[in-house]
Amino acid sequence: MNNFTFHNPTRLIFGKGMIEKLTTAIPAVHHIMVTFGGGSIKKNGVYDQVIRALKGRDIVEFWGIEPNPTIETLRKAIELGKGKQIDFLVAVGGGSVIDGTKLISAGLNYNGDAWDLVKKGSYYDCIPMGTVLTLPATGSEMNNGAVISCKETQEKYPFYSDYPVFSILDPETTFSLPSFQIACGIADTFVHVMEQYMTTTGQSRLMDRWAEGILDTLVEIAPQIKNDPKNYNLMADFMLSATMGLNGFISMGVSQDWATHMIGHELTALHGLTHGATLAIVFPGTLRTLRDQKKDKILQYGERVWGINYGSANERIDKAIEKTEQFFRSLGLQTRLSEVNIGDETITEIEHRFNKRGVAFGECQNVDGKTARAILENCK
Amino acid sequence: MNNFTFHNPTRLIFGKGMIEKLTTAIPAVHHIMVTFGGGSIKKNGVYDQVIRALKGRDIVEFWGIEPNPTIETLRKAIELGKGKQIDFLVAVGGGSVIDGTKLISAGLNYNGDAWDLVKKGSYYDCIPMGTVLTLPATGSEMNNGAVISCKETQEKYPFYSDYPVFSILDPETTFSLPSFQIACGIADTFVHVMEQYMTTTGQSRLMDRWAEGILDTLVEIAPQIKNDPKNYNLMADFMLSATMGLNGFISMGVSQDWATHMIGHELTALHGLTHGATLAIVFPGTLRTLRDQKKDKILQYGERVWGINYGSANERIDKAIEKTEQFFRSLGLQTRLSEVNIGDETITEIEHRFNKRGVAFGECQNVDGKTARAILENCK
Secondary structure (H helix, E strand, O other), rough: OEEEOOOOEEEEEEEEOOHHHHHHOOOOOOOEEOOOOOOOOHHOOOHHHHHHHHOOOOOEEEOOOOOOOEHHHHHHHHHHHOOOOOOOOEEEEEEHHHHHHHHHHHHHOOOOOOOHHHHOOOOOOOOOOOEOOOOOOOHHHHOOOEEEOOOOOOOOOEEEOOOOOOEEEOOHHHOOHHHHHHHHHHHHHHHHHHHHHOOOOOOHHHHHHHHHHHHHHHOOOHHHHHHOOOOOHHHHHHHHHHHOOOOOOOOOOOOOOHHHHHHHHHHHHOOOOOOOHHHHHHHHHHHHHHOOOOHHOOOOHHHHHHOOOOOHHHHHHHHHHHHHHHHHHOOOOOHHHHHOOHHHHHHHHHHHHHHHHHHHHOOOOOOOOHHHHHHHHHOO | OOOEEEEEOOOEEOOOOOOHHHHOOOOOOOOOEEOHHHHHHHHOOHHHHHHHOOOOEEEEEEEEOOOOOOOHHHHHHHHHHHOOOEEEEEEEEOOHHHHHHHHHHHHOOOOOOOOHHHHHHEEEEOOOOEEOOOOOOHHHHOEEEEEEEOOOOOOEEEEOOOOOEEEOHHHHHHHHHHHHHHHHHHHHHOOOOOHHEEEEOOOHHHHHHHHHHHHHHHHHHHHHHOOOOHHHHHHHHHHHHHHHOOOOOOOOOOOOOOOHHHHHHHHHHHHHHHHHHHHHHHHHHHHHHOOOOOOOHHHHHHHHHHHHOOOHHHHHHHHHHHHHHHHHHHOOOOOOHHHHHOOOOHHHHHHHHHHOOOOOOOOOEOOOHHHHHHHHHOOO
């Protein structure tokens, strides 16, 4: 096990009707900005619950943080917030609204263009923020990461700042989600876990078990959610799994990968694909390409998550990768580039971008432009 | 899933050589009290590492916090600390030293006898403290609980205060532990998990998986540790499991039990038995006594942890309980009251004490004096 430091100070406020706890969760501050995405939360009652809980507080609303939040939009929020002397932020929405609000919370304390902070990669002197999550997927509600895009340059990069002070998770807010969003959220959670698990074996027995525990849970609940998406206990386990999948709880003392995400981000940047949908395409390709390097862990994963305990090592590995792709397809997601009309031109562009950045990704830092191309060729 | 709030602010600093991080982990305070148990840490180098890391700081040492820390000892530390205007505490040792230091941290901010706080059950206006853990077992390094005894009255009660600001866990500090202490630590961790898991089924699939993940890890490493107690990776997984077993990570949204602990505390209070050793005796008795109430969960546990997937329900339950007792025995622990020379007189006294307190314990709050007697009869 590697040495590590773990510290996750986010207060999780979880359950039915918990949005009313906003009233007491926000400290005695003067000017609150509440950030939103589109208008769906005006239809499902979440907006009303938030406004009711904030009655009597000085709030300003900022609407329109889009999926894959862009610096172009966030600059407007930062300008508004500086003018209003905002000293607390509440993000109401999914991972994109929360990610975007993390950059706003940094930008409000920075005298320059917030895109500089994204290029720098991190900034920790932020205005405090809380969240009300409505779409389980990214885990952003309980970590210090975000992903920010630039429309102008078609770029998309990770950015690190402070943890939310609190996050309110009411599974009932998910009842009105479109099935595609739920499918992408499940795929996103699955691959988040894989980025922390599908690495060298034997680093921590406990962290392996906990990663497998989230995978087992997703495999168990996914088909049930398809038939019963308003089942409170199912959605509660999905919501909790998504948060626990990327809050540091399964990455203590173990190496991580994240190559699939870096390639997926490029597909979103270039084609606007939903994040979870890119992962369902790329991750099976990553496994096919790095099957030798990841051999031992694929075998462990196949046996423990899918019960594959027969056949030769090669046959088991084939089966485990097949099961993984089938799982994404069972969610209703596409798993091949050809299905989303992406061809050689994009592959070449991504290879070029990886080469230009001059860094290689993945646990072994060997996913350079050439390997990224190989992975994408394996997703055709 | 039940509604819940989760917040664990303790910073975990984990790994080889991490004790030197004490230097930067303690904020700029004036007067530090460092608390210790007996002298074993002077032999294994831990004391020297701590003192080296605190070089140049104003420290006072308090020695002699005993196993099952007593109010009689802690009163002395509180008196010393008040005289020295202590504003930060560092506990160096196992769960007893950490538990005791939690009461010191409360008592230093309280103008009265600290035993009042124990009787009250909680106190949250505490002097901040950090810990250097040397014995994985209680999880006290990453939770806000403690258990304090009174020698005079032979009483032992839980007490809740603030979380440690940080805890340093270096698995190498465990290399010199006696095998009995390791065995008790594994049993303690196992039963901590059970108190949060062996309850009503179907509350959270994810929390069940994570609890089973710790149990699986303990079952896998215990026999290996017996043969190889200086294996870093084994002891790292043990240390991490003990901390994760009682820091709130596996109890989100699920009910808990703790009846076994309440009975075990009485055995310690009356006979001075080591905490983990009492649990290895009482827990199988709890399962035998409440086997109907806990039927579904025992079946799930038997199948997932021990692979028991054959025979009638009753046979599977028998097998799961037998496997549990065998596991404790495989650690080298005793599992029957007769083996530690405890007889009917003690059983009657514990029944009497439970009745006198007028509360019943356990998930269903049905472990009153009569049921406690039945459990103890089932441990003979």
